[in-house]
Amino acid sequence: MRTAEAYRVRIAAKYSHVKALIEKDEQLMMNIIETEEFYTNKWLQFKRESYESHIRDINTLLTASKSLLQEHNNLKFLQKLKIERLGSRLEIGPLLLIKREYTTSHRMETVERLADSLSEAVSRNTERLWANLRAIHLDADTAHPNLDVSSDMLEVCWSKQVTQEDKETEQTQSEYSVLAKEAFSSGCQYWEVAVWEKPYWLIGLSYGPDTKAEQKDTLASGNVLNKAFCYIYHGNGKYLVCNGSEETVLPMGLKIQKLGVWVDLQRGTLSFYDADTLKLLHSFTVDLFGPVYPMFNPCIGLNEQNTQPLVLFNLRSRK
Known part of the structure; x- marks a missing residue:
């Protein structure tokens, strides 16, 4: 696990750098606000x-004007008028300019806008599929009898000794499957499955039987159980996505070790991802008629091949 620890150290260092940048930017904006307050x-x-000063000038003018108005001698009146220069234009700032108020709102609004843009950038770049990763578990009661479901309900594999009849059966038969305990009827849901190097597997969506009794009746009658209406199938290095009768072969060269499945039940879209790179593999628009169940088919283990389990990838937290 030395490699994992090395990644952990490097990624922790990168996030420390990001946090330091955000804290530095926050301090800068606080300093801008404090400086703006000082200069305001x-x-x-x-x-x-x-x-x-303006008031003092006005008061001086008023005092001189009152003294002048009290003078009844015309000659003295003219002499005082000349001495006080009351007939000249006073250099007092225009009242319109005096009424204009300085405002700090423009710079404060700029600071707030920059904080908003940073918040949006961080939010936009941290919208991860992994943030919506659902913890799901297998429902052993829906598993085909030839499948083994682990006690923690996170793994499923083919368990039965393969017979000639099995070899003649199409490996993508969807009755060799198991449903998740969780059914989804609203919102956006995302889950992942580790497929590693299994040569055959099928993962998709099923409506599932409505009741436990129906499940038992279906098993007893030999009818198709957990039939997928939309799925991705892997066989010998080739990937096929299906939605009803619609089939698409994905480009060659893919090597998926973990599959991500995203379903938006409001919009009716289903997307498959390479869960390690978060690369979109394919999207479907699907008609949804009720709650849907994640469905998992590990396929038949032929010639000691394909015996590895499908493993549900549930998020773990560091203690």
């Missing part, structure tokens, strides 16, 4: 001093 107070102090 400085500007307001300047404006206050300007207003006070």
